[in-house]
Amino acid sequence: MVTSFPARSARPRGRLRLLLASGAAALALAAGSVVPGNPVGGTAQEAHAAGTSTLTVAVAQSVDSLSPFLAQRLVSTSISRLMYDFLTNYDPKDNHTVPGLATAWEPSPDKLTWTYTIRSDSTWSDGERATAEDAAWTLNTMMTDEGAATSNGSFVGNFEKVTAPSPDKLVIQLKQPQATMTALDVPIVPKHVWEKVSDFSTFNNDTRFPIVGNGPFVLTDYKVDSYVKLKANKDFWRGAPKFDELVFRYYKDQDAAVAALRKGEVSFVAGSPSLTPAQAASLRSADNIKVNDAPGRRFYALAVNPGARTKDGKKFGDGHPALRDQKVRQALFMAVDRSAVVDKVFQGHAVEGEGYIPPRFDSYFWKPSDGQKLAYDPAKAGALLDEAGYKKNGAGKRTGKDGKPLDFRILCHATDPNDKAVGKYLQEWWGDLGIGLKVDCRDNVSDPWYAGEYDLAFDGWSVNPDPDFVMSIHTCAALPAKAKETAATDNFICDKPYDELYAKQLAEYDPAKRAVLVKRMESRLYDLGYMNVMAYPNAVEAYRTDQIASLTTMPSDAGNIYGQDGYWSWWSATPAAGASGGSSGGGSTGVLIGVGVAVVVLAGGGLLFAMRRRSTAEDRE
Numbered sequence: 177m178v179t180s181f182p183a184r185s186a187r188p189r190g191r192l193r194l195l196l197a198s199g200a201a202a203l204a205l206a207a208g209s210v211v212p213g214n215p216v217g218g219t220a221q222e223a224h225a226a227g228t229s230t231l232t233v234a235v236a237q238s239v240d241s242l243s244p245f246l247a248q249r250l251v252s253t254s255i256s257r258l259m260y261d262f263l264t265n266y267d268p269k270d271n272h273t274v275p276g277l278a279t280a281w282e283p284s285p286d287k288l289t290w291t292y293t294i295r296s297d298s299t300w301s302d303g304e305r306a307t308a309e310d311a312a313w314t315l316n317t318m319m320t321d322e323g324a325a326t327s328n329g330s331f332v333g334n335f336e337k338v339t340a341p342s343p344d345k346l347v348i349q350l351k352q353p354q355a356t357m358t359a360l361d362v363p364i365v366p367k368h369v370w371e372k373v374s375d376f377s378t379f380n381n382d383t384r385f386p387i388v389g390n391g392p393f394v395l396t397d398y399k400v401d402s403y404v405k406l407k408a409n410k411d412f413w414r415g416a417p418k419f420d421e422l423v424f425r426y427y428k429d430q431d432a433a434v435a436a437l438r439k440g441e442v443s444f445v446a447g448s449p450s451l452t453p454a455q456a457a458s459l460r461s462a463d464n465i466k467v468n469d470a471p472g473r474r475f476y477a478l479a480v481n482p483g484a485r486t487k488d489g490k491k492f493g494d495g496h497p498a499l500r501d502q503k504v505r506q507a508l509f510m511a512v513d514r515s516a517v518v519d520k521v522f523q524g525h526a527v528e529g530e531g532y533i534p535p536r537f538d539s540y541f542w543k544p545s546d547g548q549k550l551a552y553d554p555a556k557a558g559a560l561l562d563e564a565g566y567k568k569n570g571a572g573k574r575t576g577k578d579g580k581p582l583d584f585r586i587l588c589h590a591t592d593p594n595d596k597a598v599g600k601y602l603q604e605w606w607g608d609l610g611i612g613l614k615v616d617c618r619d620n621v622s623d624p625w626y627a628g629e630y631d632l633a634f635d636g637w638s639v640n641p642d643p644d645f646v647m648s649i650h651t652c653a654a655l656p657a658k659a660k661e662t663a664a665t666d667n668f669i670c671d672k673p674y675d676e677l678y679a680k681q682l683a684e685y686d687p688a689k690r691a692v693l694v695k696r697m698e699s700r701l702y703d704l705g706y707m708n709v710m711a712y713p714n715a716v717e718a719y720r721t722d723q724i725a726s727l728t729t730m731p732s733d734a735g736n737i738y739g740q741d742g743y744w745s746w747w748s749a750t751p752a753a754g755a756s757g758g759s760s761g762g763g764s765t766g767v768l769i770g771v772g773v774a775v776v777v778l779a780g781g782g783l784l785f786a787m788r789r790r791s792t793a794e795d796r797e
Contacts, residue, residue: 719737
């Protein structure tokens with residue numbers, strides 16, 4: 177946000193900020209040159225021969241939208257970060273807030289009015305200056321247009337008024353205090369381009385190229401389920417990227433993407449969302465390839481459909497009614513051996529799941545108490561099912577009072593080998609309980625997910641340092657306005673006590689007090705049994721050292737490359753010597769963000785937040 181429903185980033189918002197890893201297709205980038213005259217399928221070698229340095233990324237997820245108002249999958253929100261600047265950004269070393277389009281920010285004494293100083297050296301790629309008016313227009317449009325609020329509406333729901341009294345001053349007035357004011361994960365778009373859009377709910381920003389932006393890269397070409405091409409923005413205020421071009425190419429088959437990396441046809445492979453242990457092991461011994469294996473910012477979970485509904489209570493979809501029973505949900509939870517998932521599926525490249533937020537974000541990481549923990553215990557799970565009225569018949573099959581067998585469907589991302597492997601274990605574990613399970617693997621899980629036509633689904637989100645987004649996707653406000661519409665909700669959860677805690681944490685500026693409230697939210701989500709977090713996977717990815725000399729991980733000591741809370745990896749990436757038509761190698765793996773600006777930060781204001789991404793277990797952001 178995914179961004180596993182549709183893989184999102186906790187925001188990603190479109191939430192999609194990790195929509196359920198809609199598993200739509202896997203996005204992989206194969207090498208492709210943007211050199212005029214080169215064929216679309218041109219390789220990295222061809223681009224290098226032509227004197228252009230091109231970094232090609234193979235990703236296992238297809239773009240849901242190039243509109244920052246609609247994008248929810250991790251690949252899409254990651255691309256938005258490259259195209260458009262945000263008011264603030266996050267330091268790649270430790271995630272503290274750093275300037276973005278805004279060079280400074282300051283709250284009023286009552287913290288209900290925030291004034292941002294907008295930089296004077298940011299220019300749109302069509303030559304016009306980026307101003308506070310662009311930021312005000314972007315935020316006001318999200319406040320007044322439901323379509324524009326699809327992905328990131330939660331950030332502006334508490335806004336009273338947004339104005340731009342001058343080109344370098346943006347003023348946001350709040351209804352109530354809001355802890356995310358230094359972490360507004362919203363791409364700012366050019367007013368003079370976007371004010372011509374008639375319907376933000378349908379405009380995908382993919383009709384005219386190059387697309388006007390002010391980020392480190394400018395998007396120059398796009399083909400559905402094939403590639404996204406960007407060129408370096410030589411006028412980017414933080415400095416131009418070192419690679420001339422960046423290409424994301426879609427691969428439905430992860431083995432094919434790995435093979436392309438071996439042949440030098442792509443520079444980098446992230447997997448769907450990570451490389452399998454076998455793939456990583458094989459690449460470690462390959463020449464000119466480096467494997468990055470570090471703690472990730474994602475969780476891997478089972479999401480339950482508690483009954484799809486709209487904001488006004490209209491029910492739709494065909495989710496199994498048994499899953500509305502908390503005892504049934506908890507029984508399924510207790511019949512999942514999470515340690516086996518880590519050991520046998522991820523083969524140790526993950527940490528056993530507990531709370532909703534990964535341990536990488538230690539301020540918000542929560543663990544259930546011994547008495548609260550729903551540990552793997554098939555006997556207790558069976559007892560709970562008995563209490564719920566689903567007892568075994570003579571054939572060992574669980575049936576309800578109506579005599580119908582207890583059978584479920586689980587949405588699986590066809591491009592994610594982890595889903596398929598875990599699905600087989602679930603069939604075994606739940607089969608022993610007398611429950612039938614159909615593992616429904618699809619290239620596109622988004623459509624049945626939004627339609628509420630599923631019982632359970634493999635889910636996953638990339639979480640940002642600030643938890644607001646990833647927590648907001650479970651509020652009643654995130655439910656769709658109309659049946660089967662794209663919405664911010666992850667899996668149709670609506671729980672009033674949870675909503676009350678969400679509102680309290682959003683209004684709490686004290687970091688320690690806010691963390692307590694967030695952990696209470698995680699605790700309630702855990703007890704309700706709607707989300708079974710099985711694991712926190714490592715970021716396992718690989719790149720060619722003969723094409724990339726250096727790049728930045730986030731955090732810089734041991735972190736991920738793909739799907740960062742920013743643009744650091746691709747902006748800082750340095751071409752290897754001799755691989756880019758004369759570009760020299762070198763450069764530090766860290767990023768220096770020296771900005772000589774006085775930044776007024778509220779105590780606890782350096783908060784980051786979850787980016788949404790759901791689609792292939794990777795993200796909704």
